[in-house]
Amino acid sequence: GGPVIIVGAGHGGYQVAASLRQAGFSDRVCLINDEAHLPYQRPPLSKAYIKGSAGPESLMFRPEKFYADQKIELIAGRAVSIDRAGRRLHLASGEMLDYGHLVLATGARNRLLDLPNANLPDVKYLRILDDSEALRKIMPSRTRVVVIGAGFIGLEFAATARIKGLEVDVLELAPRVMARAVTSEVSAYFQARHREAGIRIHLGVQATSIEAEDGRVTGVSLSDGRHLPADLVVVGVGVLPNIELAAEAGLPVAAGIIVDEYLSTADPDISAIGDCALFASPRFGGSLRLESVQNATDHARCLAARLTGDRKPYDSHPWFWSDQGDDKLQIAGLTTGYDRVVLRGDPAKKAFSAFCYRGDKLVGIESINRAGDHMFGRRLQGMDRSITPEQAADESFDLKSALA
Ligand code: FAD
Structure with missing residues (x-):
């Protein structure tokens, strides 16, 4: 029993709070938020949001009234330490919060x-959100961007920048894009x-230096000795x-923070x-x-269920998506x-879809526009x-029939 204090008001933190209330949890619920916005969706930051002109409110999960109605206390601030013996969370402001249960939903930060x-x-x-806002503001005055890293976020941004008319170079150390993931x-x-869209992709290379004059970026040098002019660099490593x-x-x-099932x-x-x-x-x-x-969302639901008496191990099936230019990639399972x-x-x-098998077992499917x-x-x-690999390959x- 006792209050549930949640550190981090991103996808996971928001969902724990909402699901606790949905399940009838009646004690105090506090969501510690170190960003200066109501909890919002992150995926559009490198996709639709950067392309469009919609305001930040278009990203919010819920309006402010929701938190008041649901008695979810949104506390602006940053958690700095946990007193486990005293079951107390310390915030940077000096404020202290007693918890019955503490949820760490602190997410991740960019590798610099x-x-x-x-x-x-x-x-x-x-x-x-502030990163995406800053890019949206600066892009109209830029003509050449070098994107460092061809992961999902780098490529999503690259496609958007190209549509916006910028010259785009993408650098990737691996021999192919999204190598870790697909x-x-x-x-x-x-x-x-x-490449058809006019983006130059450089594989097997690394940025070795960023050149600048009077504090303005002028280009990026590569490990193969080449130099690319640029007035903007976007890093997704x-x-x-x-x-x-x-x-x-x-x-x-x-x-990561080690947790059990x-x-x-x-x-x-x-x-x-x-x-x-x-x-x-x-x-x-x-x-x-x-x-x-x-x-993040399914973890949150599993945890909220446990905290309201329905204790089950986490066992959801992973899925994911990425929008790049006109193409939609969706992944089911772990490929x-x-x-x-x-x-x-x-x-x-x-x-098309890529059906991935380990032996006879289908472990995941990567679908493009399917x-x-x-x-x-x-x-x-x-x-x-x-289904068998033969069935997967046979469009007839x-x-x-496999779901019946
Ligand atoms: P987050 O949403 O990152 O939230 C963590 C929060 O905790 C942050 O607000 C952070 O500031 C805060 N925090 C950290 N430490 C403290 C502290 N000490 N005190 C208080 N607050 C703290 N996933 C997909 O499935 N599909 C996509 O298309 C997709 N696109 C993405 C595009 C971008 C640009 C980014 C950045 C991510 C994308 N993701 C996508 C990944 C997805 O957004 C994350 O997996 C998800 O947000 C994870 O949720 P989380 O709650 O664990 O962490």
Whole structure:
């Protein structure tokens, strides 16, 4: 019993608070928010939001009235330490909050580029609303952007910048784009599509320095000796989970805050969810740390259920999406550790799915402009079923028959 205090008002934190109230939780719920906005959706920051002219209110999960009506206390501030013995959270303001249960939903922060001039105002990152606002403001006065990192966020931004008329170069150290996350078939498709759009993609190279004059960026030098002119640099080289609060309180951390399959830390009064959590997954046979809206939201629902008496291990199926230019990528399952990829549909027709198998088992599906395949994959996984690689490759095989 007692108050639930939630550190971080992003996707996970917001959802825990909302789900607790939905389940009838009646004690105090506080959401500690260190951003100067009501809780909002992050995915549009590198997609529609940066393209359009809608105001920040278009991103908010709920208007201010919702929090008042639901008695969710939004507390502006930053948590700085946890007194576990006293079950008390300390904020930077000096304020202290007693908790019955503490939820760490601190997310992740951008990995910073370790190069001279990387802290100039023309070098931008994309994580929070203020980052996206800053880019939106600066872009109309820029003509050439170098994007460092061809992950989801770098490519989403690159596609948008190109549509906005900028010259775009993308640098990637790996031999293909989104190498950590998708099959080489899907990488190849996106490389071709972005290049068709006029984006120059440089693979197997690194930025070695950022040149500037009078505090303004003028270009980027590459590890292969080339130099690219630029008046804007956008960095998307991954994130670091925010684990320090947990670590300083003596909770076990590794590549995330370590939690069990119930999302509990070593301290039964403290849980961690979302991007910051390294959670035990019996289904996937190990520990996972995922960075997705699905993961943060489903973690939040699982935890809120536990705190209101419905204790079950976390066992949701991962899914994800990314919009790049006119293409929509959707991923169902975890497309890692596969040994065979089967295509359904035709990349030349801009609509296909990569079905990934480990042995006979379908582990995940990457769909491009094939929402039906994606939804099929999620439903099939929910039923713990599979289809054979031969069925997947055969467009005359009716997917629905596998769900019957
Ligand atoms: P977050 O949403 O990051 O929230 C954590 C919050 O905690 C932040 O507000 C942070 O400031 C705050 N915080 C940290 N420490 C403290 C502290 N000590 N005190 C108080 N507050 C603190 N996922 C998808 O599935 N699809 C997409 O298309 C997609 N696109 C994305 C595009 C961008 C530009 C970004 C940045 C992310 C995208 N993601 C996408 C990932 C997704 O947004 C994250 O996985 C998700 O937000 C994780 O939720 P979270 O609650 O764990 O962390």
